[in-house]
Amino acid sequence: MVNAYPRTLKDALTLRAEGRRPMGGGTDLMVRFRSAAGVLPRFQQSLVFLRGVDELKNLEERGDLIAIGAGVTLRELCESPLIPVVFKNIMGQMASFAIRSEATLAGNIGNASPAADSLPFLICRNASLVLTGQRGDRTVSVADFITGPGKTLLADDELIREILLPREEFTLSFHKKVGGRRSDAISKLSFLGEARREGNNLFDLRIAFGSVAPRIIRSEEGEALAREVFSRGGNTKDIEGFYEKLITPIDDQRSTAEYRKTVSLNLLRRFMEKLREQ
Amino acid sequence: MRKDISRSIGKVDNREKSSGSAEYINDRSWEGEVHYALTLRSSIVKGKIINITFPSAREDVHIVDYRDVPGKNFVSILEDDWPVFAEDRVSYLGEPILLLCGPDRTVLEEYRSRIVVDYEEESPFLTLQDAVEKSDPIVSYTIDTGDYAGASEKAARTVKETFETGRQEQVYIEPQGVVAEYTEEGVVLTGSFQCPYYVKNAVINTLGWSGEKVRVIQAVTGGAFGGKEEFPSLISCQVAVASVKLKKTIKLIYNRHEDMEVTTKRHPSLISYEAALDGDNRILGVKMDVKLDGGATTGLSAVVLQRAMIASCGVYHFPAVLATGGVYLTNTVPSGAFRGFGAPQTFFAIEMFMNHLAAKVGEDPVAFKTKHLAKKGDATSTGGIYRDDILMAQMIEEVKKMSGYAEKYRLYSEKGNPRGIGMSLFLHGCGFTGSGEADHIKAKVYLERDEEGRVHILVSNVDMGQGFKTTMMKVVAHSLDIPLDQVVFNNPDTKYVPDSGPTVASRSTMIVGRLLVEACEKLQKETGPARVEANYSQPDYIKWDQDKMKGDAYPAFSWGVNVVEVEVDRDTWETTLLGAWSVHDVGKAIDDRIIRGQVDGGFLQGIGYGLWEKMELKEGRVQQATVTDYIIATASDFVTVENKLIDNPYALGPFGAKGAGELTLIGGAPAVAAAVEQALGAEVYRIPLVPEYLMELKKNG
Numbered sequence: 001m002v003n004a005y006p007r008t009l010k011d012a013l014t015l016r017a018e019g020r021r022p023m024g025g026g027t028d029l030m031v032r033f034r035s036a037a038g039v040l041p042r043f044q045q046s047l048v049f050l051r052g053v054d055e056l057k058n059l060e061e062r063g064d065l066i067a068i069g070a071g072v073t074l075r076e077l078c079e080s081p082l083i084p085v086v087f088k089n090i091m092g093q094m095a096s097f098a099i100r101s102e103a104t105l106a107g108n109i110g111n112a113s114p115a116a117d118s119l120p121f122l123i124c125r126n127a128s129l130v131l132t133g134q135r136g137d138r139t140v141s142v143a144d145f146i147t148g149p150g151k152t153l154l155a156d157d158e159l160i161r162e163i164l165l166p167r168e169e170f171t172l173s174f175h176k177k178v179g180g181r182r183s184d185a186i187s188k189l190s191f192l193g194e195a196r197r198e199g200n201n202l203f204d205l206r207i208a209f210g211s212v213a214p215r216i217i218r219s220e221e222g223e224a225l226a227r228e229v230f231s232r233g234g235n236t237k238d239i240e241g242f243y244e245k246l247i248t249p250i251d252d253q254r255s256t257a258e259y260r261k262t263v264s265l266n267l268l269r270r271f272m273e274k275l276r277e278q
Numbered sequence: 279m280r281k282d283i284s285r286s287i288g289k290v291d292n293r294e295k296s297s298g299s300a301e302y303i304n305d306r307s308w309e310g311e312v313h314y315a316l317t318l319r320s321s322i323v324k325g326k327i328i329n330i331t332f333p334s335a336r337e338d339v340h341i342v343d344y345r346d347v348p349g350k351n352f353v354s355i356l357e358d359d360w361p362v363f364a365e366d367r368v369s370y371l372g373e374p375i376l377l378l379c380g381p382d383r384t385v386l387e388e389y390r391s392r393i394v395v396d397y398e399e400e401s402p403f404l405t406l407q408d409a410v411e412k413s414d415p416i417v418s419y420t421i422d423t424g425d426y427a428g429a430s431e432k433a434a435r436t437v438k439e440t441f442e443t444g445r446q447e448q449v450y451i452e453p454q455g456v457v458a459e460y461t462e463e464g465v466v467l468t469g470s471f472q473c474p475y476y477v478k479n480a481v482i483n484t485l486g487w488s489g490e491k492v493r494v495i496q497a498v499t500g501g502a503f504g505g506k507e508e509f510p511s512l513i514s515c516q517v518a519v520a521s522v523k524l525k526k527t528i529k530l531i532y533n534r535h536e537d538m539e540v541t542t543k544r545h546p547s548l549i550s551y552e553a554a555l556d557g558d559n560r561i562l563g564v565k566m567d568v569k570l571d572g573g574a575t576t577g578l579s580a581v582v583l584q585r586a587m588i589a590s591c592g593v594y595h596f597p598a599v600l601a602t603g604g605v606y607l608t609n610t611v612p613s614g615a616f617r618g619f620g621a622p623q624t625f626f627a628i629e630m631f632m633n634h635l636a637a638k639v640g641e642d643p644v645a646f647k648t649k650h651l652a653k654k655g656d657a658t659s660t661g662g663i664y665r666d667d668i669l670m671a672q673m674i675e676e677v678k679k680m681s682g683y684a685e686k687y688r689l690y691s692e693k694g695n696p697r698g699i700g701m702s703l704f705l706h707g708c709g710f711t712g713s714g715e716a717d718h719i720k721a722k723v724y725l726e727r728d729e730e731g732r733v734h735i736l737v738s739n740v741d742m743g744q745g746f747k748t749t750m751m752k753v754v755a756h757s758l759d760i761p762l763d764q765v766v767f768n769n770p771d772t773k774y775v776p777d778s779g780p781t782v783a784s785r786s787t788m789i790v791g792r793l794l795v796e797a798c799e800k801l802q803k804e805t806g807p808a809r810v811e812a813n814y815s816q817p818d819y820i821k822w823d824q825d826k827m828k829g830d831a832y833p834a835f836s837w838g839v840n841v842v843e844v845e846v847d848r849d850t851w852e853t854t855l856l857g858a859w860s861v862h863d864v865g866k867a868i869d870d871r872i873i874r875g876q877v878d879g880g881f882l883q884g885i886g887y888g889l890w891e892k893m894e895l896k897e898g899r900v901q902q903a904t905v906t907d908y909i910i911a912t913a914s915d916f917v918t919v920e921n922k923l924i925d926n927p928y929a930l931g932p933f934g935a936k937g938a939g940e941l942t943l944i945g946g947a948p949a950v951a952a953a954v955e956q957a958l959g960a961e962v963y964r965i966p967l968v969p970e971y972l973m974e975l976k977k978n979g
Contacts, residue, residue, distance in 0.1 A: 036316060037304065037453070037533040039383045096912075178850050178969075180890065180909035253894075253901040259851075259970040266849035 004048040009055040009161075012048055013134050017157040020048040025073060025102035027095070028111045050159070056106075058162065068163040070106035077105060086173040086194075087121050087165075093177050094118070096184045106160040112146045117177060119146070119216045120192040120208035125165060132161040139164070148214050170194040170204065172278055174271045178263055180254060187211045188255035189264050193271035197278055202230055205275075207268065212249040212260050219246060226272070236272045240265045283756050283933050284923075286871035289748045290767075291741065294498075303455035303470050303497040304531045312457075313340070313379045315520060315530040316386045318393055319540065320368035320375060323898035324402035324609040327366050327375070333392040338385055342520040343376035349486025353512045354479055357576040360612070362484055362515040368397070370574035370609050371898040372540040374512075379520050379528055402609035404898055406546055406571035415604025416572065417580040421587055421827045423661045424598030426554070429563030433554035437635055441551075441627040442964035443947075445893040446544035446616060446886075447902075449910050451500030451743070453537035456514050457529045458521035464491030465521050467514050470499045472506040473780035474738050474770050480511035481518045492518075496769045499742040503883070504615030506742070507782050508578055509541050538903040542614025543893065545582055545605075546571040549627040554598075559639040561650055563598025566590045568624065572605040573612035579605040582613075584711050586620030588831045591659040592628035593670060593703045595652040599659050610895055615782065617880070618940045621706060622887060622947060626965060629702045629948030634961055643952070644683070644701055648674060651703075662830030665819075669926055670703060673839045673861040677701070680920050681841040681859040690956050697856070699843045700952025702945035707832030708937035709785040712822035715833075721789055721814040722776040725754070725797035729807050733758060735767040735794065737778040739786040744939060745872035746786055752868055753791050753932045757798035776811070784937025787868060788834065789814060791932035817930065834928045836936045837863040840881065840945035846957040851969035851976070853889055853954055858919045862941065863926045866934030870923065876942045877921045884946020886911050888965045889954075 004020060006012040016022060021043070023029055033041040050056060056071030059080055066082050074091045077083050078100065094100060094108075094117045108118045109129065122142040129145055131138050134157055142163075145153050154160065172195045179185030190210035196203040205227050209217040219242075226239045249260035294300040332341070344351050344363040351365065352358040364375045375395070378386045403409040430436060456469030464487065471477055474494040481492045494514075499506060517528040532541075552565040568586045572579035583603050590601040636646035651670050658664060678684055686699045709715050724736035733754060741747040751765040778790045793812040800810035822829040843857040860877055867873040890909040894901050902908040927934025947965055954967050960975050 034533070034535075036383060036387055036536075037455075037531040038314070039387055042387075176850070178852065180907075180968075181912055182914040183912045184906075185909070186906055253907045256970050259973055262973060263850050263969075270849055 003046065005052050006048060007052045009053055009132070012050055012053050012159060013132065013157070015048040016159055017134055019156065020046045022110065022159055023047045023049050024051070024070065024104035024107035027099050027103040028107060056161065061167070064167050066165040066167060068105055068165060070160045070162060071104060074100040074103050074105060086175055090117055090121050090175055090177070093183065105163055109142060109145070109163070110152060110154065110160055112150050112152050114149050114214055114216070115187045115211040117187055117190060117210065120190055120210040122163070122165070123216050123218050124192050124194055124206045124208045125168060127163055127165045129163055130161045131158045133158040137161065143218065146215060170196050172197065172275055174274055176267050186254060189249070189260045191264060191267035191271070193268070195275050197275065202227055205230070207271070209243070209247060209264050212247045212264050217243070217246050222246070230272070230275060236269050239272065240268060243268060283752060284867045284870045286869050287748065287752065287762070289745050289872065290751060291747060300498045302452045302500060303457065303468065304452065306457070306468070306497065308457060308459065308527050308529070310527060311381065313381055313524060313526045313528050314383045314386060315377045315379045315517060315528050316383065316390055317377055318375045318390055320364065320371060320373040321395065322368065322397045322399050323371050323404070324369055325367065325397040325399040327364065327368060328396040328398055331394040333389060336385070336389065338380045338382060339389045340379045340524055341376055342379060342523055346519050346523045347484055348522065349484045351484070353515055354483040355508055355511070355577055356580055360512065360575040360577060362512065362519065370611055372611065373574070374516065377516055377520050377530070379524060379526070402898065403607070404609065404895065406548060406569060406606060406608060409571070409606035409608045410548070410569055413606060415606050416576055417583065418602070418604040419583060419587055419827050421590065421599060421601040421660055423657065423659060424563060426563045426565050426598040426600035429598040430554040432556065433562055434557040436552055436554050437638060438550065438552040439631055439634060440963065441549045441630060443547045443623045443626055444966060445546050446891050447538055447893055447908055448503040448505030448616060449905065449908070450502050450505050453532040453534050454506070454509060454513060454541060455531040456510060456517055457527065458514070458517035459527045460521045460525045464493065465518050466493045466495065467518060468495045468497050469510055469514060470506055471496045471510050472499070472502045472740055472742060472782060474740070474772050475777040476508065476780055477511050477514045478772050480515050484515040485518055485522060493771065493773050495771045496740045498769070499740055502742045503617045504619065504782070505541060507615035507780065509614060534905060535903055538908065539900050540611060542577065542612050544616035545579065545613040545620065545623065547586070547623040549623060551627060551631045553631070553635055555635070555639065559641065561596050563600070564590065564596050565600045567601070568603035570603070570605045571610070571613060572607050573610045574607060575612045576605070577612050577614050579613060581711060582615070582620040584620070584827070586624045587827065588659055588707065588711065589621045589624040590628070591652070592625060592632070593652060593705050593837065594647070594650040595656040596650070601659065610898055611900065617883065618943050619783065621940070622884065622944050625702070625704050625944045626888065626947045626951065630951060630962065633952055633955070644674065647703055658831065660831050661828050664835070666834060666928060667926055668837065669863055669924055670837055670839070673837065673863065673924055674703070676922055676924070677839045677841050677859050677861045680922065681843070681857065683841055686843060693959065696848060696957055697843065697845045698953040698956030698958070699841065700949045700954070700956065702840045702948035702952065704941070704945040705835045705837045706784055706937060706941040706944060708788050708834045708836055709832060710783050711831055712824055712829070713816065713820070715785070715789060715814055716816035719779040719814070721779040721793060722811060723778045723790060723793040723797055724776055724809055724811050725794060725801050726809040727801060727804070727807055731764060733760065733765050733801070735765065736775045737790055737794070738770045738772065738775045739778055739781045739790050740770055742781065745869065745875060746781065749787055749868045749872060750791060750794060753794055754798055756933070757795050758802065784836065784939045784941065787935050788928070788931045788937050791868070791935060792930060795932045833930065834936050836865065836938060836941045838941050838945050840949035842885065842949040842953045844950065844953040844957055846954060846972065851972040853967065855885070855915065855917045858885070858917050860919060860945070861922045861924060862938070863924045864938040864941065865928040865931050865936035866925055867923055868933060868935050873923060873938055874921060876938050878919055880942025881919055881946050882911055882916050884943040885950045887943070888947030888950045889967050892966045892968050
């Protein structure tokens with residue numbers, strides 16, 4: 001049962017320390033624990049509902065960072081001038097308008113699904129999280145925070161307080177979500193490639209794959225290889241060969257492992273082609 | 279002066295639907311104590327029930343099973359093979375065994391989770407292929423018109439192809455639900471129904487009661503698509519038994535997941551075609567065979583098979599037709615009624631086959647199809663006669679103009695082009711097959727004028743979102759030349775309405791609407807309060823031999839042409855719709871916008887059937903059992919349809935109207951499949967054309 005509705009972060013942390021599970025918009029949890037028609041969801045532990053905590057609703061620039069409070073919804077992010085367009089487009093393809101109006105970015109991270117659509121972007125951009133507990137705050141990168149499907153570093157008495165997104169410029173951002181339909185779909189796979197190229201100089205290149213392994217795939221070694229291949233005008237096949245080993249998808253009700261792998265590599269190739277054409 | 283009836287008016291249910299005030303079955307409140315029902319289901323695919331161990335008895339949990347059925351423990355459909363409650367054996371995963379009833383659903387859920395059923399498992403048929411190899415069909419038919427053997431002998435060449443289609447889920451707005459009230463007069467069933475009298479007759483059979491003690495009322499129904507044709511009879515029988523046993527109001531509401539796992543789907547099919555062509559590439563005859571997967575029970579499968587076979591010639595006239603077909607039972611969720619009722623499977627196959635034949639003989643597909651079009655006076659597949667004007671040639675020209683078909687087709691034929699455009703031609707026979715209307719349905723309508731001069735429509739057909747109320751109210755208002763607000767059409771209640779038949783088979787407007795026109799003529803001869811009735815009689819010229827599948831299968835046909843334009847992404851193999859055009863002949867639209875609603879919804883549901891809607895079973899379990907995983911399109915996946923209606927009034931339809939409910943779905947899959955073929959540069963033989971399949975198809979050449 002949801003029976004804790006704190007108004008302050010302090011109260012929320014006290015309730016959290018009692019062993020309650022945090023709930024943001026509830027758009028994942030309400031579905032996961034759904035029951036027969038007309039029966040309340042069967043949560044396995046008590047919840048603390050964070051919607052009423054105004055301290056978690058901050059959204060502002062902070063030096064080189066954009067700070068996004070854990071209570072900010074996807075819709076609010078999509079409507080904010082602070083958020084990079086590529087990320088707005090990614091979030092705009094998540095679920096439906098109604099769900100985006102309830103769901104929080106922190107919830108999408110905390111749920112730690114390998115198919116979470118915000119993660120490839122946040123990991124590509126080296127975003128980090130401020131975790132807060134009664135013992136104080138700590139900062140951890142999103143990449144480190146998620147340790148496996150549904151598994152995170154969040155301690156039993158901690159909450160995600162905010163997401164810190166570095167402000168960066170790229171000359172190319174190529175994102176593709178592949179789902180069963182254009183909206184209201186869970187990704188079969190997703191790809192994000194970003195680069196900063198000025199003339200023949202490639203200053204930055206980042207690549208992330210979603211939904212094709214237990215965790216989001218991002219590899220410094222792969223990115224270094226991609227930069228190197230780009231500089232010498234080499235064959236993209238080498239990069240594909242590298243990532244092929246990291247991409248370990250599954251067959252499920254939404255797609256096949258073969259499809260996920262093949263299309264992921266096709267999109268990587270398309271990204272490298274776009275980079276060349278730039 | 280009377281206005282053209284086709285001019286659109288606001289649907290009479292617009293306000294309650296758009297404001298949210300419409301009360302669907304789960305929104306209603308009931309007097310007195312309500313007991314909820316939860317279903318205990320088979321957790322295996324096939325086997326004997328050896329023992330059921332219950333947790334210790336509780337006062338607030340009541341068990342209702344087959345032993346409580348006072349009458350017959352079968353849902354009365356065509357064959358007595360669909361148990362209301364499983365007795366000693368189960369034949370599919372999720373088959374209902376018993377109901378748990380009580381005031382608290384959480385208690386029921388908890389109790390259900392502790393029931394242990396011991397089974398002795400048996401080896402099942404999990405696929406149609408499996409059943410075809412190892413069993414005989416439970417029903418089979420042959421259509422033999424002309425002389426196919428002779429045609430084949432004379433032929434310069436014969437070509438054979440086989441096609442495969444998958445399941446489709448209706449995804450109506452609200453899941454299945456029914457409430458049974460126990461009263462002094464008997465049992466009252468209220469629910470989301472297409473066919474109140476099917477429910478009534480099934481409950482009479484199961485309770486063994488007389489008709490006057492069973493009353494059925496249709497709740498607001500938000501879409502059905504065939505899914506609420508026969509399935510509601512099953513759950514209505516269950517709650518009726520529970521209500522009578524416990525003398526309580528029993529409410530059974532499925533959640534979406536349960537609904538998608540255990541309710542009826544469109545029949546999967548395997549269809550083969552062989553064509554005999556002469557030296558000028560004209561088809562002398564076709565031989566076709568349809569195999570349908572009926573799931574675990576016969577249900578309506580025999581009638582679905584008839585439709586699938588009668589559609590064997592598509593919109594064409596072939597001098598010889600030899601069609602065979604069979605329904606096979608598998609240990610899977612029962613197949614059942616679904617908009618199109620066997621025709622979408624066949625039309626996918628025949629339209630693709632015609633495209634492929636055209637390619638083989640080096641002709642343009644539309645030109646090849648056009649020269650085989652059936653014309654007025656030609657024989658139908660079953661040796662009946664096309665009695666009315668067929669405007670297909672004109673409709674094809676029209677859709678070509680609207681879509682720029684010829685130019686695009688030429689452009690997209692260039693190798694490596696990622697785009698494609700496809701055209702499908704289709705028809706749908708209106709009303710029940712053969713003599714069904716006269717022999718089985720015998721529709722009766724009442725029209726009643728009350729003391730205030732208002733006219734009440736008393737029929738058992740339902741509005742399920744398609745606009746039937748508005749349509750019939752317009753028919754009556756125009757016939758009597760009275761304002762629409764003088765016409766009353768409440769949801770059917772069998773206590774007041776006669777049996778005008780089920781809301782199925784593209785029959786309601788054409789057959790029931792026509793009877794209402796007749797009733798209006800009678801009412802005009804009466805003054806003051808009066809009740810008149812009209813009864814269906816079959817036109818004398820309609821002759822049908824069910825055993826031989828010979829004669830006029832339908833009194834009238836509605837016709838359509840679809841064009842779909844797509845682009846296939848060569849990296850992701852996703853298909854994007856670029857355009858959709860249609861031209862339909864539904865006789866005469868009673869309301870243009872209501873038909874437009876049928877066109878938009880039907881076309882998209884047909885495209886979805888061809889492109890996205892994949893439902894596969896693994897070890898008998900539905901894999902895509904949520905709306906998250908089962909891909910029906912969203913608005914952002916579709917395009918705006920450009921549609922044109924061609925008037926071709928049918929003499930026996932109200933104001934010339936024919937059926938329109940199913941027609942609009944049928945051409946979607948073959949049109950989009952043809953477009954995808956062109957974009958892909960590869961022939962397709964099965965649907966849905968999900969990206970995984972397109973990738974595989976291209977990879978394997």
